[in-house]
Each structure stands twice: as structure tokens, then as C-alpha cells.
Amino acid sequence: MDREPRSDVPLGRRMPNASTRIVIADRNVITRVGLRSILERNPGFAVIAEATSYDAVIDAVDEHGPDVLIIDLDLGDDTTRGLKVVEEVTDRYPTTKVLVLANTLSEMIVVEALRRGANGYLCKDDVKADELGKGIKAIQDGETVLGKGVGNLVAHSLGSTRQTEHLTDREIDVIKQVAKGLSTKQIAVAMFISESTIKFHLQNASRKLGAHRRAEIVHRAAAAGLL
Amino acid sequence: MDREPRSDVPLGRRMPNASTRIVIADRNVITRVGLRSILERNPGFAVIAEATSYDAVIDAVDEHGPDVLIIDLDLGDDTTRGLKVVEEVTDRYPTTKVLVLANTLSEMIVVEALRRGANGYLCKDDVKADELGKGIKAIQDGETVLGKGVGNLVAHSLGSTRQTEHLTDREIDVIKQVAKGLSTKQIAVAMFISESTIKFHLQNASRKLGAHRRAEIVHRAAAAGLL
DNA sequence: TAACGACCTAGCCAAATGGCTAGGTAACGG
DNA sequence: CCGTTACCTAGCCATTTGGCTAGGTCGTTA
Incomplete structure (x- = not known):
């Protein structure tokens, strides 16, 4: 030794x-x-x-x-x-x-x-x-x-104690539509799901990304290379 | 040869x-x-x-x-x-x-x-x-x-006949704030100008970028390397 | 089987946004 | 001097959004 x-x-x-x-x-x-x-x-x-x-x-x-x-x-x-x-x-x-x-x-x-x-x-x-x-x-x-x-x-x-949660596929799909400038209603039509669901996914994405507005969601998701 | x-x-x-x-x-x-x-x-x-x-x-x-x-x-x-x-x-x-x-x-x-x-x-x-x-x-x-x-x-x-107009410095400043998730009111406070002016700049930016929603403005501006 | 995550839906209300008209100032170049 | 551009402000109103509660199915995994 x-x-x-x-x-x-x-x-x-x-x-x-x-x-x-x-x-x-x-x-x-x-x-x-x-x-x-x-x-x-x-x-x-x-x-x-x-x-x-x-x-x-x-x-x-x-x-x-x-x-x-x-x-x-x-x-x-x-x-x-x-x-x-x-x-x-x-x-x-x-x-x-x-x-x-x-x-x-x-x-x-x-x-x-x-x-x-x-x-x-x-x-x-x-x-x-x-x-x-x-x-x-x-x-x-x-x-x-x-x-x-x-x-x-x-x-x-x-x-921050918040541990990073990552976005689900569906959330990313919705964010992509938002980035294209579509409204909740338009996205609902495009994705064949209800407006409520769009809002649901975006609420979850907001929480995960720490964002409070769609523009910020898009910006952060884009910065993370998710779009 | x-x-x-x-x-x-x-x-x-x-x-x-x-x-x-x-x-x-x-x-x-x-x-x-x-x-x-x-x-x-x-x-x-x-x-x-x-x-x-x-x-x-x-x-x-x-x-x-x-x-x-x-x-x-x-x-x-x-x-x-x-x-x-x-x-x-x-x-x-x-x-x-x-x-x-x-x-x-x-x-x-x-x-x-x-x-x-x-x-x-x-x-x-x-x-x-x-x-x-x-x-x-x-x-x-x-x-x-x-x-x-x-x-x-x-x-x-x-x-499209639309010829490319490019964003002014001020418009880009506002868009950066939007990308950070700030509301019209918050941006107005941060930039020491009225809410009307914020909306004015964003309307102009929308037209120039062909966007109709803040999320799209941010996305396009980011894609253009403006942020 | 139970728990879990991803996904989907509904409805409510306050706040924010989009789209518009209608003004203003200051600086610059023809 | 005039036109142009960037910049700034006000107000109106319909639509969209954020934030919330309260449910549901399905498939996987413990």
C-alpha cells in the first residue's frame, strides 16, 4: 500500500x-x-x-x-x-x-x-x-x-427545487402549431381534438417550461431545440 | 499530351x-x-x-x-x-x-x-x-x-408581391420582451412607454413578418436570428 | 390489481390580445 | 419645403388567452 x-x-x-x-x-x-x-x-x-x-x-x-x-x-x-x-x-x-x-x-x-x-x-x-x-x-x-x-x-x-420535466410528444405538437400562429380553435381543427385539450396541453407545457404566455412557451421550446 | x-x-x-x-x-x-x-x-x-x-x-x-x-x-x-x-x-x-x-x-x-x-x-x-x-x-x-x-x-x-420590410430596432426590443413572456403592461413599464406604443410596434411587426399572433412573431423573429 | 403517465374533455371568468381608427413629434434627405 | 421614416399615444371592441377545477380513457409498469 x-x-x-x-x-x-x-x-x-x-x-x-x-x-x-x-x-x-x-x-x-x-x-x-x-x-x-x-x-x-x-x-x-x-x-x-x-x-x-x-x-x-x-x-x-x-x-x-x-x-x-x-x-x-x-x-x-x-x-x-x-x-x-x-x-x-x-x-x-x-x-x-x-x-x-x-x-x-x-x-x-x-x-x-x-x-x-x-x-x-x-x-x-x-x-x-x-x-x-x-x-x-x-x-x-x-x-x-x-x-x-x-x-x-x-x-x-x-x-429552484423544481426538477426538469420534459414535454410530451403531444405538447410539442401543440406548441408547433402555436408557433405557426394558429389560435386554439384553429389548432383544435387541425389536430382533430377539442379546444379544451389544446389548452390543457399548453397549460402543462407552461408549467414544465416555467412560462406564462404562449410566446414564451414557443421561445423556450425553440431555444431547447424542440421545434 | x-x-x-x-x-x-x-x-x-x-x-x-x-x-x-x-x-x-x-x-x-x-x-x-x-x-x-x-x-x-x-x-x-x-x-x-x-x-x-x-x-x-x-x-x-x-x-x-x-x-x-x-x-x-x-x-x-x-x-x-x-x-x-x-x-x-x-x-x-x-x-x-x-x-x-x-x-x-x-x-x-x-x-x-x-x-x-x-x-x-x-x-x-x-x-x-x-x-x-x-x-x-x-x-x-x-x-x-x-x-x-x-x-x-x-x-x-x-x-407574393409583398417586399420584405425589416423590423426597426424598437420593434425588435419589444419582441424580445414578448419572448420573455411579459405582458403588454409589463413591457410598457420595463420600457418606460405606454401600452399603446407596445401594441403599435407589435402591430407593425406583425404586418412585416406576416404574423397574426405574438407567438408567431417571436418564432419568426427568432428564426431570422433577430433575438 | 393498483398506480402511473399520457392523453382527452368541459366549463368558468378575468385578463390579455388582435385589429382597427386617428392622432402626435423629431430627424433626415431630396 | 416636403415627403419619408421611426417613434410615440389614445380609445374601441370582439376574440383569445391564462388559470382554474373537475372529470374521463387507455396502456404500461410495479
Whole structure:
């Protein structure tokens, strides 16, 4: 025991020349190439796979068991699906660290991602080239990396006891109609349900999003990538 | 001749070592690096400068007089400013082609950009790696390049005689408050003007955006990158 | 089986909104 | 000087909305 006073990073844990093996998940080819270029300036990083769909992310992680997964939650038309992917990866591969790389900043998404095991959350527009490498190293050392502005959001949500509930499919459907400028009545006709139901779904969505007006519901849902 | 069986790029048409000189304008470092990497796979393209602010774009174009400017209109918190940059560049440097590379698709922005002289409009998420090079070449040949889905938007707006009016600063201020979920009364207090004025601005914004409800105003303005 | 979540419906009332007309000022450029 | 634009204010009224209570079905899961 005494022979290894500091055994939290045992010798041999990292082989000589061993690189951090990274999988990138982003639907945007420009971003994928950019990330790869930036990361591979550092010989300690190796991007071993790219994915552009939720299924492909799972496949890639299954196949390669990477050290780090860098993922944009918005891989389709449903960011919620991205959250599920984070949960699945962190559940099944505890040694794979997950860094979320988002386009927008939404309290709901950030909190949910972290709650489901993400080890970091950076915003694409705010990140500097050198922060990426540093962030990944920090994450591998067990830290949680939060980008500019992300920390504040998290702190804010810690203050409120309200735990994030996410919107149901139906609620999102209704919100989409609202975003198109339809009235309750018009939505009812379009969706073949009663006006009461429309109002019901919107009331629930309001509560979940902490909004009090339709315009705010739409804005928040859009910011969360739900529309 | 046998030594150069593939002479589809005739000798002499382009000077030896002559490259298409490109300036990239995007606030996002990942995108800038990605674009550069993709473009420079083709030796005919040379990225000679990058810019991350509206002023820097003008400076870069002034200094380098590039063949092509690839620009994301959203370089700050005001996409309208990006439109002005497009106009200024195409006005002052008719030989510089402008390719807009957007995150989102908004009819208003697309139409305005083209009206002000942009030679192409692509959507980042839809673009494939090889389309970039092809698009730039096409633009240099005098074509107008519209990405997936962009063409439809343009066609749609040609049908309507309504010419795009853009929102005033004040209107955008009010819309931002609406997006935060404030009522007319609350906004009036916050902005030190009467409720009537709030409603006045929103009526005008509705007309300009073709919206009939606050939720739609917010949605459209957000989609246009105005918030 | 019971509990749960997602979904659906009804009705009430105060408040907010949409759509309209009809004015005003100040600044700018032709 | 005139026209234009951005900006500001008032009032009217029908419609929409927010916020609430109080029910229901269906399928899944414990």
C-alpha cells in the first residue's frame, strides 16, 4: 500500500503513445471536420469515428468504446432523443466520458444532460480552440466542464427545487402549431381534438417550461431545440 | 499530351498557382477550421483570411480583395448587420462573390441577402462536404447557388408581391420582451412607454413578418436570428 | 390489481390580445 | 419645403388567452 501513496493515477493506466480515443457526433460536416482538425493538432487525441444520427452514435460507441464522446444533442428533429443517447452511453459505458457541444443554451437541456451523466457542456459559439483540448483533459481527470454561461444556468436551476420535466410528444405538437400562429380553435381543427385539450396541453407545457404566455412557451421550446 | 490525359482544366486558363482566394467570416472557431480544412483539400482554393466580427469582415475584404467571401450573417446579436455587410461588399467589390452560410433558414433573411447581392445561400446543416467546392466554383462561373430548401423559400416569396420590410430596432426590443413572456403592461413599464406604443410596434411587426399572433412573431423573429 | 403517465374533455371568468381608427413629434434627405 | 421614416399615444371592441377545477380513457409498469 505504501508503495503507492498517490495511486489515483496508477502507472501504466495510460500506455505510452496511448491516445485519447474520441467519437464525434454532429450532423454538420463542417463542424465534424473542424473538430477533428482542432483535436488532432494534439497528438494525444485521436478521432476514431464520426456519427450523424442517434443510432449511429450508439453503434459507434458500441463498436469503439471510446474514451470520449463529443456530441451535439440535436442530431435530428428531437433533442430529447439526444438526451436519451447521453443517458444510454453513460449507463452502459461508465468509462466513456460525454462532452455535449451545443448550438444554443437552454437551461432545461443543460440540466437534463448533466443529470443524465454528461461530463461537460460547451456552447459552440463561445468555445475557443484551445478550450476543447483542455476541456477534454479536464473531463478525463474526472472534472465536469461547463462553458461560458453554462455554469450560471446550472447554478440558477440548483436554486429552484423544481426538477426538469420534459414535454410530451403531444405538447410539442401543440406548441408547433402555436408557433405557426394558429389560435386554439384553429389548432383544435387541425389536430382533430377539442379546444379544451389544446389548452390543457399548453397549460402543462407552461408549467414544465416555467412560462406564462404562449410566446414564451414557443421561445423556450425553440431555444431547447424542440421545434 | 499523354502525359496529361485529364486536361479538363485547360492549361493556362488559370494561372499556375492561381487559387481562388477566400475569406471566411464566422464567429465559430470550429466552423472556421472546418471550412478551411474542407476547402483546402482542393489546391485551387486558398483561405487567406478569417473574420469574426462585422468590422473585421469589411477590413479583411478591404485588405485582401478576395474572390469569394463565405459569411455567416449572424456575427453578433444582429443579423441585420450581416445583411448590411453583404450589401457593402457587393457594392464596393463587384468582383468579390458572396456566399452566405447560415445556421437557420428564414425566408426574410434569404430574400434580403439575395436582394442585396449575395451569390449563394447554403444552410450549414444541410451542406455536404463536396457541395462547398462545387458551389464556390459555380458562383465564380456566375451562377447563383441555393442550398436544399432555400430555392423553395425564394420561389415562395417571388409569388407574393409583398417586399420584405425589416423590423426597426424598437420593434425588435419589444419582441424580445414578448419572448420573455411579459405582458403588454409589463413591457410598457420595463420600457418606460405606454401600452399603446407596445401594441403599435407589435402591430407593425406583425404586418412585416406576416404574423397574426405574438407567438408567431417571436418564432419568426427568432428564426431570422433577430433575438 | 393498483398506480402511473399520457392523453382527452368541459366549463368558468378575468385578463390579455388582435385589429382597427386617428392622432402626435423629431430627424433626415431630396 | 416636403415627403419619408421611426417613434410615440389614445380609445374601441370582439376574440383569445391564462388559470382554474373537475372529470374521463387507455396502456404500461410495479
